[in-house]
Amino acid sequence: MSALQSLYRAAKPLLFRIDPERAHTLTSLAMRGITPFVKDAALSRRESFELFDRKFYSRIGIAAGFDKFCHAPGYIHKLGFGFIESGSLTPKPQRGNPKPRLARLPENEALLNKMGFNNPGFLRGWKNLRARLAETQPSYQLALSLGKGKETPLENAADDYVYCLSLLKGDIMSEYLSYIAVNVSSPNTPNLRALQKGKAIRALVEKCVAVSPRPVVVKFAPDFDSPKAYKESLEAALQGGAGGIVISNTTTNHALVSLPVQLRDFGGGLSGKPLAETARHYLEATLKITKGKVPVISSGGVFSPAEARRRIDLGADLVQVYSGFIFYGPDFARDFIRL
Numbered sequence: 001m002s003a004l005q006s007l008y009r010a011a012k013p014l015l016f017r018i019d020p021e022r023a024h025t026l027t028s029l030a031m032r033g034i035t036p037f038v039k040d041a042a043l044s045r046r047e048s049f050e051l052f053d054r055k056f057y058s059r060i061g062i063a064a065g066f067d068k069f070c071h072a073p074g075y076i077h078k079l080g081f082g083f084i085e086s087g088s089l090t091p092k093p094q095r096g097n098p099k100p101r102l103a104r105l106p107e108n109e110a111l112l113n114k115m116g117f118n119n120p121g122f123l124r125g126w127k128n129l130r131a132r133l134a135e136t137q138p139s140y141q142l143a144l145s146l147g148k149g150k151e152t153p154l155e156n157a158a159d160d161y162v163y164c165l166s167l168l169k170g171d172i173m174s175e176y177l178s179y180i181a182v183n184v185s186s187p188n189t190p191n192l193r194a195l196q197k198g199k200a201i202r203a204l205v206e207k208c209v210a211v212s213p214r215p216v217v218v219k220f221a222p223d224f225d226s227p228k229a230y231k232e233s234l235e236a237a238l239q240g241g242a243g244g245i246v247i248s249n250t251t252t253n254h255a256l257v258s259l260p261v262q263l264r265d266f267g268g269g270l271s272g273k274p275l276a277e278t279a280r281h282y283l284e285a286t287l288k289i290t291k292g293k294v295p296v297i298s299s300g301g302v303f304s305p306a307e308a309r310r311r312i313d314l315g316a317d318l319v320q321v322y323s324g325f326i327f328y329g330p331d332f333a334r335d336f337i338r339l
């Protein structure tokens with residue numbers, strides 16, 4: 001166990017007593033201060049592989065929503081992560097839902113969030129990420145996630161994605177992004193998930209692909225009414241030209257845990273360990289249809305390095321963590337590399 005992991009273990013009981021959002025900010029700040037002294041996971045000395053026509057040094061990365069402000073913290077790669085998906089960004093800045101909007105379920109190693117795309121808006125977020133891309137070490141990849149603005153009517157949703165993508169297309173720096181995720185699966189923006197359905201997703205992806213400078217990766221939810229409904233949506237996204245799939249976002253199936261009384265009406269999306277089985281199931285369903293034609297990124301319930309390995313063994317090209325990183329601690333990606 002690294003010194004950093006021991007430090008995290010010692011601080012965790014305290015951190016878990018304060019508001020989760022504040023704990024996230026505090027930990028990020030502390031990591032920024034500490035990691036310059038951390039021995040590099042030396043990803044660049046590892047064998048690389050190509051995905052999205054880019055070089056990756058590790059299959060494990062950080063899921064969207066962790067770096068909403070697009071600072072793409074350099075400590076991510078120092079900890080051994082191969083990529084980070086920053087965002088999701090919407091065209092205009094958004095405050096998100098009122099707090100509290102993030103809750104921990106420690107006994108379940110799970111989180112419940114209804115953030116509602118709090119983000120600095122595309123222009124500011126991209127400016128931040130652009131600065132990071134200019135100095136990025138070649139040993140980790142950056143990706144960007146886009147979402148729909150809360151106020152944008154559903155029928156104009158495509159305009160939001162196309163607006164951001166068009167600006168990216170006009171900027172030579174976007175070449176350094178590995179992929180661009182089109183997030184249509186957050187449960188916290190009203191009606192967003194309607195965009196996942198058959199015809200809607202095909203039309204949206206076609207419009208996005210037409211202007212995108214980089215592969216368009218669609219992020220789906222794990223809450224389809226039936227396997228057939230998911231298959232139809234997935235096939236439609238592929239027909240529209242999707243260059244990859246992230247499966248999956250958080251789930252609205254709160255029956256996977258027994259919620260404490262004070263959180264029964266909280267709403268939002270559930271992530272972490274209880275999502276693992278569903279996420280595995282959706283991954284397998286996805287791989288049967290994509291058949292290796294486009295990269296598949298597994299997200300949801302990757303609660304341990306061994307679980308990350310299991311997703312790769314199932315056939316995932318990349319694996320993302322969010323909740324698991326918070327519960328497990330900073331050694332997550334290093335321990336995965338060692339497996």
Ligand SMILES: Cc1cc2nc3c(=O)[nH]c(=O)nc-3n(C[C@H](O)[C@H](O)[C@H](O)COP(=O)(O)O)c2cc1C
Pocket residue numbers: 063064065066068087088102111113115117145183186219248249250271272273275299300301302320321322323324
């Ligand atoms: C606090 C929080 C914020 C999130 N924000 C986003 C987001 O902005 N965009 C997105 O595509 N997914 C977002 N997600 C979903 C994660 O990227 C991930 O898909 C989900 O949490 C399942 O993975 P996990 O079980 O490893 O946490 C968020 C998750 C959490 C917990």
